[in-house]
Amino acid sequence: xxxxxxxxxxxxxxxxxxxxxxxxxxxxxxxxxxxxxxxxxxxxxxxxxxxxxxxxxxxxxxxxxxxxxxxxxxxxxxxxxxxxxxxxxxxxxxxxxxxxxxxxxxxxxxxxxxxxxxxxxxxxxxxxxxxxxxxxxxxxxxxxxxxxxxxxxxxxxxxxxxxxxxxxxxxxxxxxxxxxxxxxxxxxxxxxxxxxxxxxxxxxxxxxxxxxxxxxxxxxxxxxxxxxxxxxxxxxxxxxxxxxxxxxxxxxxxxxxxxxxxxxxxxxxxxxxxxxxxxxxxxxxxxxxxxxxx
Ligand code: GUN
Numbered sequence: 001x002x003x004x005x006x007x008x009x010x011x012x013x014x015x016x017x018x019x020x021x022x023x024x025x026x027x028x029x030x031x032x033x034x035x036x037x038x039x040x041x042x043x044x045x046x047x048x049x050x051x052x053x054x055x056x057x058x059x060x061x062x063x064x065x066x067x068x069x070x071x072x073x074x075x076x077x078x079x080x081x082x083x084x085x086x087x088x089x090x091x092x093x094x095x096x097x098x099x100x101x102x103x104x105x106x107x108x109x110x111x112x113x114x115x116x117x118x119x120x121x122x123x124x125x126x127x128x129x130x131x132x133x134x135x136x137x138x139x140x141x142x143x144x145x146x147x148x149x150x151x152x153x154x155x156x157x158x159x160x161x162x163x164x165x166x167x168x169x170x171x172x173x174x175x176x177x178x179x180x181x182x183x184x185x186x187x188x189x190x191x192x193x194x195x196x197x198x199x200x201x202x203x204x205x206x207x208x209x210x211x212x213x214x215x216x217x218x219x220x221x222x223x224x225x226x227x228x229x230x231x232x233x234x235x236x237x238x239x240x241x242x243x244x245x246x247x248x249x250x251x252x253x254x255x256x257x258x259x260x261x262x263x264x265x266x267x268x269x270x271x272x273x274x275x276x277x278x279x280x281x282x283x284x285x286x287x288x289x290x291x292x293x294x
Contacts (some may be wrong), residue, residue, distance in 0.1 A: 001257075001260040001261060002261060003231075003259075003260045003261075003262075003263040003264055003266040004153075004264065004265040004266075004271060005266065005267075005268060006129050006149055006230075006232075006265055006266065006268075007266045007268075007272075008145075008268070008272040008273055008274065008275045008276045009275045010270055011148065011149060011152050011153075011275075011279075012145075012275035012276050012278065012279040014152075015148065015276075015280075015282075015283060016059075016060060016269065016279055016282065019060055019279070019282045019285070019286050021050055022286045022290070023062060025288065026286070026289060027164075029293075031189065031293050032063050033062045033063070033092050033093070033285055033286050033289035034042070034062065034089070034090055034092055034093070035062060035063070035065075035092065035093035035094070035095065036064075036066075036085050036090050036091050036095070037050045037065070037066040037067070037097060037286045038066075038067045038068060038069065038078070038094070038096045038097065039065050039066060039068050039069065039097045040069045040070075040071065040073050040078065040096075040101060040119040041069075041070070041071035041100075042071065046097045046098075049097065050066055051066075051096050052278060053278055053281060056278050056282060057282065057285070062282065062285055062286070063086055067081065069081075073101075073103075073104075075105065075108070075109070078096075078104065078109055079109075079112055082109070082113055082114025083112070086112075086113065086114040091117065092118070092119075092289040092292050093119035093281075093284065093285040093289075094114070094117045094118070095120050095281070096109055096110065096113065096118060096120075100153035101140050110123055111123055116288060116291060117288055118138055119138055119281060120138070120140060120141065120281075120284075121139045121140040121141070121144070121284070122170075123138075123167070125137070126138045127169075127174070130174055130177050130178065131177055133181045133183060138284050138287075139174065139178065139280070139284075139294070140171070140174045141277045141278075141280040141281045142170060142175075142212060142213075142277045142280075143171055143174045143175035143178055144178070144272055144284075145273060145277045145279060145280045146175060146211060146232055146276065146279040147179070147185070148279075149272070149273070149276055150185075150230070150232075151185050153230075153265060155209065155230050155265060157179060157185055157187060157207040158186075158187040159187060160189065160208040160209055161188070161189050161191070161206055161207050161208050161209070162176075162189065162190045162191070162208065162209045162210075163174050163191050163194050163203050163206075163207035163208060163209070163210045164179075164187045164191070164192045164193065164211045165200070165211065165212045165219065166192075166212070166214040166215065166234070167192050167194040168213065168222075172192055172213050173241070175211055188209070191207070194214075199251040201221075204220065204226075205223075205224055205225070207226060207229060207278055208229055208230065209229065209230045209232070210224070210229060210230070210231045211232045211234065212231070212233050212234055212235060212252070212254050213234035214233060214235070214253050215237060215253065216235070216253060217237040217239050217251045217252070217253070218251065218255040219232075219235075220254040220259060220280065221255050222227040222261060222262050224254065224259075225259050225262045226262075227262055227264075228263070228264035229262075229263055229264060230263065230264060230265045231254055231259050231260075231263045231267070232267050232273065233253055233254040233266070233268075233269040233270070233272055233273065234253065234273050235251070235253030235254070235269065236252070236274070237250065237253070237271075238250060239251050239254070250270070251269075254266070254269065256268070
């Protein structure tokens with residue numbers, strides 16, 4: 001491997017340190033930041049994600065509670081719970097873990113969280129603020145974490161050609177919006193590629209930065225990477241592996257072994273983007289608390 005390894009675990013720890021000192025400042029004023037996680041059903045990946053977020057909150061002195069709701073929970077019941085949390089001044093952040101069961105309209109639920117408590121950045125007000133380049137909204141945690149990784153690793157962004165693989169609302173679309181802003185640490189030329197795009201490999205080969213959030217194991221091969229480019233792997237894919245005790249293993253969207261021979265900088269997976277998502281969530285939660293208790 002010749003590429004520089006972008007250590008998300010270490011950068012996330014630095015951010016946690018910054019968050020912890022803000023938590024301390026709030027505590028001196030008698031305030032404790034608090035977040036509520038809502039999980040509907042028993043999706044095993046969601047279970048693991050929420051448990052990880054809950055544990056990190058506790059580590060940083062943020063009060064956290066997780067509400068686990070039955071798979072059959074109605075939209076109305078979920079609305080009532082969110083309305084209660086919206087009105088509770090002791091709760092500063094509300095996170096409804098996606099995916100939700102198919103009978104629940106995800107976007108309608110996200111829109112019911114008070115924008116000032118929407119630490120996920122999924123409410124249309126916060127999505128709109130991101131598009132407008134306003135800095136006072138909440139930004140979705142995974143793309144915000146990738147942005148921080150790029151900035152703190154001193155990867156040049158102004159004028160850079162960026163290929164974003166994936167156009168989802170959680171990663172691809174907000175990622176593109178962040179990088180193309182006319183602003184410091186942005187000003188990139190962004191191409192968003194998706195399942196209907198032609199010549200994906202060619203677009204990637206032109207890119208100074210590839211951000212892979214396409215949900216396909218090892219989609220990004222070495223021959224799609226320009227020598228010296230930065231490669232960010234967002235993928236968390238389950239692939240069957242009878243040799244593993246769980247019967248599967250997790251793998252990213254990038255063929256790391258091969259791509260790391262060509263790239264200039266690359267994220268490991270795990271240990272790249274994942275820890276940054278949690279770091280941004282904690283940071284958003286403390287900012288929500290600061291705003292609400294100002
Ligand atoms: N599911 C996958 N990523 C996320 C996220 O960042 N927030 C929520 N709420 N659900 C998710």
